[in-house]
Amino acid sequence: MENVSKINTNLVLLGVVEMEHLWYLYATLAVIIYLSTMMLSLMIVYIVWSEETLHEPMYIFIGNLVINAMFGNSAVLPKLAIDLFLGFDTISVPACLLQAFCYQSFGSLELFTFTAMAYDQYLAVCHPLRYPTLMTNGRAFQIILAILVFVSLSIGLTVVLAARLSMCELYINNVYCETMSLLRLACGDTSINNIFGTSWTVTVVGSCFLVVIYCYIRTFLVCLKISVDAYQKAIHTLVTHIVTFSIFMATSLFVIFWYRLGSGFLSTIAHVAISITGLIVSITLNPLIYGIRTEALRVKLIVNLQKINLWQ
Template structure:
């Protein structure tokens, strides 16, 4: 039975039941989560630092990669600290305000990720298909416009969608996940959620389907150019394109896992598998993206290697004794 409307104001705390069946291995999951978050912080901060510091990397492609790393840090920070804290307690709760804040951060992270991937695909399209016009098209002003579009478009649309969730009164307080997501909270409402469902379909189309079109268009055009190009040019084009394709495939697969668990019954799956599937989208992309770009793109790999060489040489120089001064 649903609670009467007059009692809905008392629902100010949610219970996260996704941690069930983890009691026996709670500390193992805590250590794994901590190490994963630490790797994400180190790799993304290193990538951002190298791109910001090295003026030779202040080009459109690297600027977009830097934004992708910043977005990865944003999403990971909205997820990992809370999960690590919950793993240390027997009962996992989150306040209504905290839950809504996590919803907003995780969903804007996910939608901005696809927006940044879309402008990166456009950048590769211009670079490979229109190389002579690249510098005139990818000007500083146009780069700023693309970044505003990549961040602003999903944030504005989701904010409207999010406002429909905030207004809902809640009758239940059980969220069967390890974090808060929009649809799980909407389902707890004791009023009609038809408007939320319909607008949710529009938001999914606008923030997932629409950005896919320029990405597919860009990759299709690049593929056509590669077919007609020489072997050397084709290899160079594919070398720059492969990291972007890996990033897109990584994102799409992890998001599909998240969407499928909302649409299909996955109760037959082991609990830990269900949990891992639900958190793929916020773990794998920020963990994999720095590895993909740091190891695949020669310029970034070279700069990172230089950073580590300097860090190894400097202590040697500092501890080196000065040569004796010559007598006057």
């Protein structure tokens, strides 16, 4: 069959096709979720940037996590809403590859940021005297920069490997593009892609997971030995990290194994529901959880919201 991975070729998003019968409902929900999440995220980023008392590594990492949520949000929901409003159900191959890069970069950045936050919490609790020298604001920005470079290169390679394949089908069983869906369209040898993807998942994801678990266990054990006030503060922060990381890992691993073990047993609408739920959970809950459970952010958010009400 002719190679369909050409500049002027469009791929069909079957997930959008399935949603067309209630397009007005899904489009409205996409717009509401996108705008509300972006507003809350922008407010958190502004607070972290403008309040000097929050210029600490922990809040820098939270700000990066929220910015990444905005990035992932913008990679999927605006196009989905536009497609539903205008009745589009296709995407060009270059646009599909770009969306796949953005979507997978979002997930990888999320993983590495959670790992950096766990390490930061570990240093703050387990090495409090050395913490000011071990983790400075400059060091936090260096870690974030290193994460961005590594993710861009590794995910870029993943997308390049997918782009080289010949595609024998035009139908993507989702509402957005990612490389695992593209591999299902390929009619050539995908062994290199599978080996690279599996190796990346096992080594990188596995290593980050082990680092996070180690940091959390060590942090918890030290918390048991410190004063009551320090214990309550440290545990509060630790629980917040664990909750958000657990939600992220649960949704991510479910989607990964679901693809690897075969998603052909599920209908298109079930496929869409699972994948879009995993994305929405990550982009909406992180700003909400950190905005509500982090006291300094919560106080500043309330103050800013009260100012907005006064202006009205």
